[in-house]
Amino acid sequence: MTAIKIIKILGTSTDSWEAAATEAVERANETIDDIHGVEVEDWTATVTDGAITEYKATVEVAFPVQDRQT
Template sequence: MAAVKIIKVLGTSTESWEDAAREAVAQASSTVENISGIEIEDWTASVEDGEITAYKATVEIAFPVQNE
């Protein structure tokens, strides 16, 4: 059985929560190899003057532990 490591990454977007989650995965994939799945832990947003200005997605990213 393989071991899996999970990290949390916060993605942000001015467009949507879905884009924020995609951004989290895109940023993580630049330094993490073999991402095998994600789980959205939380959706939040920044608000100014009654309008959402930034969507935020806290994403748990899973990838296999590498034996060196």
């Protein structure tokens, strides 16, 4: 049986929500092995002077719990 761990990552982008979600997954992939799936939990943005200046995507990243190294 495999146990799966889920963590939340907040990705940001000045281009789009999709780019923010991609950034979250790419950065998580730098330190997490064997990502099995992601779920975008929330889309938010920073607004300055009536315009979106930063897109934010909260992403849940799922990966298997590794066996303890002895």
